[in-house]
Amino acid sequence: xxxxxxxxxxxYRLARGDARRTxxxxxxxxxxxxxxxxxxxxxxxARTAGVTDAGVLHHFGTKYxxxxxxxxxxxxxxxxxxxxxESVRALFDEFIAVVRLAAQEPDLLRFRVMLTGASHIEGHxxxxxxxxxxxxxxxxxxxxxxxxxxxxxxxxxTDPQQLVLELLALNEGIRDQWSALPDRIDYVAVFTxxxxxxxxxxxxx
Numbered sequence: 001x002x003x004x005x006x007x008x009x010x011x012y013r014l015a016r017g018d019a020r021r022t023x024x025x026x027x028x029x030x031x032x033x034x035x036x037x038x039x040x041x042x043x044x045x046a047r048t049a050g051v052t053d054a055g056v057l058h059h060f061g062t063k064y065x066x067x068x069x070x071x072x073x074x075x076x077x078x079x080x081x082x083x084x085x086e087s088v089r090a091l092f093d094e095f096i097a098v099v100r101l102a103a104q105e106p107d108l109l110r111f112r113v114m115l116t117g118a119s120h121i122e123g124h125x126x127x128x129x130x131x132x133x134x135x136x137x138x139x140x141x142x143x144x145x146x147x148x149x150x151x152x153x154x155x156x157x158t159d160p161q162q163l164v165l166e167l168l169a170l171n172e173g174i175r176d177q178w179s180a181l182p183d184r185i186d187y188v189a190v191f192t193x194x195x196x197x198x199x200x201x202x203x204x205x
Contacts, residue, residue: 024046024055024056024060024066025070028069032111032114034110037067040067042066067125071126073108088199088202089199089203091144092195092199095195099192106182109178113175113176134168137164137168152204153203154202155202155205163198170191170195174190175187
């Protein structure tokens with residue numbers, strides 16, 4: 001019989017279920033990041049997570065559902081970037097902060113590298129995602145940079161789209177380099193230095 005102070009048995013079941021789901025997501029992030037969507041197997045994910053194949057499918061239904069759950073988890077990290085109205089300097093600092101946060105989960109970073117390439121593969125579950133994300137980024141960031149040019153923060157000779165493309169390319173390029181040589185490249189430090197250099201180049205004097 002449960003005491004008045006003991007949580008209901010259902011709470012424990014929910015907690016165990018949440019912990020199991022978290023382990024499955026972590027294992028899936030690693031497997032998909034290393035092997036891609038086609039190469040990763042439910043059996044390998046289940047073994048790494050310490051559950052059965054049926055246990056994985058109980059939580060996520062299908063391999064596709066599991067893959068998309070990892071995609072959503074990855075995007076939660078990058079959605080932390082806020083489109084500040086303060087300054088381009090503040091925006092760049094937001095990017096640096098998110099990169100620092102993302103670097104705390106190397107497997108999720110590797111998954112992001114894989115995802116970028118996969119979005120260009122015809123028939124892949126995330127086909128076209130990179131294009132849509134880039135278009136959304138340009139649509140929101142280019143007008144903001146133009147506002148900061150007009151406000152006098154950024155040099156008036158700056159092309160706002162060019163600046164945004166360089167910022168995004170620095171992140172993607174340095175992340176890809178890190179994935180190839182993680183023992184030699186400090187993703188956060190290199191990105192921070194590059195972004196600071198970019199800002200110094202375009203800020204109004």
